[in-house]
Amino acid sequence: MRGTATGKRPVEGQEPPTAEVVRQADAAMTIRLAGAWKLAHELPSAQPVEDALRGTAAPAAVRFDTSKLAAWDTGLLAFLDRVLDACAERGVAVDTAGLPRGVVRLVELARAVPSRTDEDKHKAQEPALARVGERALDRFGRAGEVIRFVGELTVALGRLATGRASFRLRDLGEFLTDCGPRALPIVTLISFLVGVILAFVGAVQLEQFGAQIYVADLVGLGMVRQMGALMAAIIMAGRTGAAFAAQLGSMKVNEEIDALRTMGIPPLEFLVLPRFLALVIMMPLLCVYADVFGILGGLTIGVAMLGMSFQQYWNETIAAIDVVDCVPGIVMSVFFGALVALFGCLRGMQSAGSSSAVGDAATSAVVSGIVAIIVADAVFTVIFDVLGI
């Protein structure tokens, strides 16, 4: 019985690798390896050899003939590994004397430690239902973490109120600057454009009734009651919430948070509190700022494209917006600030200790932050409607 397997894609200047199975009279089998056994070539399959070993007339021993072997690398080792597996399975004796010494040593190294009979393998095969259940339990667990975090934060705020919280005013100042002045350029741009968009959308409809002047009402009320707070919050979720998560996450990787803990300084007070306060203080201010620039955006469109005078538009806006109308936006923005800070800090503190986990934490902070903002917005809008504000 003779069988030869040859790689199909020879590389120039080198013989293609071949593996030839030769049966001998003494029930032994010789595997004749020839050519350049390199990964760069297409290597012959170990299947014919395995079949020969597993077949009905299995040999008693396996020998190797490598007199024509030109070169070898991992490609040969992978082939041999499969052959040796098949031999071990059938209890066939293997004589490695024919192999190059380097190959023998590497094969011995690779096969020195028996493969783990691990429990992990079974985990991957868990039924779908169990996986769904595990996911669900995991989610519930995470919800619990949010609640615990809110609780701890409340305790920390309590300690702050009684003057026992340990954090540095300088940190608070730093975060106030970061959440306030440094966020102004992007808030200016976004809220101005939102004002412009509202004016355009409104103008198309109102023009049909010759009521373009009400664009000022639409933009003014829309910004003040909803869009100012919402846009400022979403910007801060993407900008600052993500930054908080990344900062705290990398502090966790670097064991800085553990260092605080073992120093007896509660990380929640020292790290989370100043960030939380900064956002809660700055968000309403950013909201009012966004309102103003949204109205300016609408005004620009009104004057430039809808044929209104500056005075007309301004008077209409002033007349439309009552002081009470400003309340919903400002109240909401305080809560939005709290939500953004909460999720930013929570995700950072939850982050596992690796650099990819820090990225995940930042992403998760933005996603949960924005979801929380939108949900809270919906709830608040209904509440304000019921209250008649």
Added chain:
Amino acid sequence: MAGADGNGRHGERGGDVAIEVRKLTMAYGDYVVMRDVDFEVRRGDVFVIMGDSGSGKSSLMRHMLGLHEPAAGDVLYGGRSFTQAEPEERERMLRKMGVLYQQGALWSSMTLAENVALPLGEYTELSPREIREVAHLKLALVGLRGFEDFYPSQISGGMRKRAGLARAMALDPEILFFDEPSAGLDPISSKLLDDLILALRDSLGATVVVVTHELASIFAIGDDAVFLDADRKTMTARGNPRRLAQHTTEEKVRRFLTRGGELPAPPVHGESR
């Protein structure tokens, strides 16, 4: 000779117990890392937690510091349970400990001086000027005079470790923990750090717990040690590392301490002192 398996110094120091770890089981969820870890650390000793990679050496330290809650068992300091202590009590106990983390774990938004000053500001009645002076002194002790206003990102890994040590010593702790002090250091810096650890122990009378698998360090500074075996998931040896290297009956411990049989077991220097 006082201690059964220690060297001569224990007799002089009275050999009373600073830390007790009792039947400690460490687990993450259902996965048990180590069970039945049980030992005590005598006051003034340099105690080495050694073991192969992944055996939970650092985990054990984190359990002793309350960063992880044990699945079972207890950790006691000065005879008082740390595991069962109320948060305020724990905080008080932690104040007597200093920790040097593997990468130094300096707070990256603060300068070296501010890092050392923070615990001083939290727990002492010193004036800001005095705090600054003490912080500068602590940094000078670890050879970082002149680097007070540098940020952690501006200095080398070895310097960060030394700065971390200065911060760990800020409150003159009774117990110092070191997580892999020689990891990432060249042999000379590593030796200097070992010398510093011994100098601190001798001058401050602190108890030192070191997590390491660096043989040179283990023999140079260890008075007492425990060996954690990753395969058997428990501690398999306890005693002076030099004596263990010569007399242990545990094959794995002997191989560990002689680098797989390559190095001769070092002489036990306790007797000669």
